[in-house]
Amino acid sequence: MAETKMINLTIEGRAVSVPDGTTILEAAKTAGILIPHYCYHPGLPIAGVCRMCLVEVEKAPKLAPSCATTVAEGQVVHVHSEKSLDARKGVLEMLLINHPLDCPICDQSGECELQDYTYQEGREDSRYREPKRFNPAEDFGGDVIYVPNRCILCTRCVRFMDDVAHDPALSVAERGDRALIGKFEGKDLTHPWAANVVDLCPVGALLSKDFLNKARAWELDRTASICPNCTQGCNVMMETRENQLVRMRPRQNEYVNAFFMCDWGRLNYRWMNEKNRAEQPMIRRGNALAATTWEAAIAAASRALKGKKVFVAASPMLSNEALYLLTQLMQGGSGAFRVTEGPEAPLPGVEDLALRRERAANVNGAEALGFKKTTDLLAGLSQGDVLIVAGEDLAGIDAAAVARAGEVIVISSVLPEAANNASVVLPIANFSEEEGTVTNLRGRVQRFTQARQAPGETRPSWLVLGDLLGAMGKQSNFFLPSEVFAQLASSNSAFAGLSYDTIGFKGLPLANAPASRPKAPVAVGAA
């Protein structure tokens, strides 16, 4: 690749050096200066219509829209000069003349860019004395509701549907201050990625039906995580309120999902709030399972495993750490997993991004650690082996097949019905309640962190499995999942060189993974 020419300029008195062709807005970001903007979004073509990002460029006759103006050598840019502040103040006043001040009942309140910038640099009052425009709210189909009164016509949603989803469904209807976003005749926002328009909307004009009136933005706790619902491994924020997961939203990662996530993944979070949990360690007493202490349960499991061949029926939702520790328990046995499938749904505007066929987070991790992908889950279970059911719900599995096992140990969040005759139950946290890593379909290892508190006496999977290994006399002194990962990295060549510190929150590929490129931003100017 040819060396990119670097351009040197000054933004707010700070020297900035960026590649040729960068916009002033992006260049300012590298200097830690956020130029207020609405219509600009790094994942969409440039529109330059909100006129919010006007900045003063020395020697230029007019204020320049920084989102649509590329840097030039020696440029001197003033973001907070009187002229540019005055222009932005004007834009904010204009945007508010038809925008209802209904923040107290608006879902976007607290994460609204109009609110933020108005507080930051807007006028204290409005000089507008006339009645405001009114249009009724409209159901846009899919998960989206449109509230035209709040719309500031930034057209991010229109550009997303046109240029990223390649499913033109929206357009600007009407002209002048009567303009609003319209849906084409017969079209709905039913594209599998359409709900991204809700995240893209800088104000409360496009709302999620699923999240409608559920929580105020400032009540939410946000946790960096990975969407567990398919092998793409989109980076997400898990947002919880009073320990309940109420929303998942995409988190930017240019190597995986750019700025987006699919509707299926986004809305499929309720299972992580499930209430039918195994909350206490249990051991078999006679014909029934009885609650016990962790020490007793671990000891019982360790006795059951001693000297036996083990077959592990694992869930591909488990972390690399849990799966790795399970392999240490096999004692000459083997492990298998199965995965639910659904139709693949790509996002055409972003390279290599789709809702994947395999609907679990860690299919690749399980395979890399030697678990066999199968449709007949218990095929590898020989008569008399110990069966460890790890996170598997055993749905549709014949009790007779389970009965082949000499003993059944359940290490799961939910007690599967088919494993009612288990001798030990070790309850573990589910995906949203623990920390770990998963490996996506391109071999990228990504960290997820704990978003919710685990119920009852449940413990993280890596901790339970580590204690079990310790009870069996194998080395285990794990205080953190990062220590489990460190051992995995030192013992498995595919994971060599990786650690929690190096992975960070954008992930790193396995040693043998195909090289992944950053997602190319949508071509500039593709109107």
Place this chain on the structure above:
Amino acid sequence: MGYPNHPHQRETPVLSKYFGDAEARTLDGWKKRGGYKALEKALGMSPADIVNVVKESGLRGRGGAGFPTGMKWSFMKPGDGKPHYLCCNADESEPGTFKDRELMRWTPHALVEGCAIGAYAIGAETAYVYIRGEFTEPLYWMEQAVKEAYAAGILGKNAMGSGKRIDVHVHKGAGAYICGEETALMNSLEGRRGNPRIKPPFPAVSGVFGSPTTINNVETLIAAAPILMNGADWYKKMCLSNPKSTGTKLFSVCGNVQRPGTYEVVLGFPFKEFLYDLCGGPNHGRKFKAVIPGGASVPIQTMEEAEATLMDYEGFVAQGSMLGSGGVIVIDDAQSMVSVIARIARFFAHESCAQCTQCREGTAWTTKIMERIRDGQGTMEDMDTLLDIADQMTGKTICVLSDSCAVPVVSGIKKFRGEFEALIQGRRFHPVIAAVA
């Protein structure tokens, strides 16, 4: 006296010579009047020579901006491997302007010829004529003319036997003011919503279908033919004041004036004589109060300014306005300036494409305040607010529609503040109406 009447003796009819002459509309009639000789001559010249002649003649864009036409054509670099396009802007939507309408109604072949010359000069094989949706009659005549020209082999893959391909397509708009803005016109032509595009890239780099494009006004293209036939010097000599403004220009006059119509005069003509002599002065018993000389989007002139004006690009600027499209709107003392400005603002609010915030909201807000003042509900603060909004609307948007809305408001408040104050203070506007003789 200007079309629809016979020409006034002080007019110089070059382009408007055949207005009212039904025979000139047909191919035979047009040829009898010397039509298509210029195209024939052009096809025998090199494109660069044509551009040079036009450059030399000093012809400037007649649509409003007054950009030198020859220079615009020279931006189209030959041999860049992309198809070139010529667009003829026949969307004449500036209020008060109706010169292109008459040109297309009476001399459609002149425009076909002009398009063909222009296309050849910029290395384009295709020219689009984008006609305003409301222009049903000009559209009919243009379509007839193009059909005749194709049948006679003037257009097509072997234009006039030259071996050059020249196609002219007539495209009807849907009637939006903003589609007269060149980049919005291109979007509309491509089948998109007629929203202006961000410049750069300029049309000469990336215009219609992403290819280099030149956009010219109807009058500009038609003027190319007589320039080629009579030479640059002939055209250059038609100049009464500033040598940078050469040739003749059509002015369409409307409003409170004795003889409204389309007049063709040499640039630099005294505006006072134009209004009082050619156009016959004010209606009986009235006095002129103000003039909007170049379509609704240029600053309003007081009569003092208007009477001191020489009618060329520089002359109007020197007297606080602009030549614009040559749509002269005359306002007499029976009109309320506040009403006039409110109506103009309403027009721009209706036509704003809704892209840029300042324009979408500002034009509508301006209209609401103007109409409130007109209806006697204004306050003194409203005038400051209007000026502040106008400032926010100037020089901050993609195109100049919002500037155009601000211009009459600012010039109106500056020059006719008394009328605003009278309405605000509850003194109703009383027009002076003379007894009919």
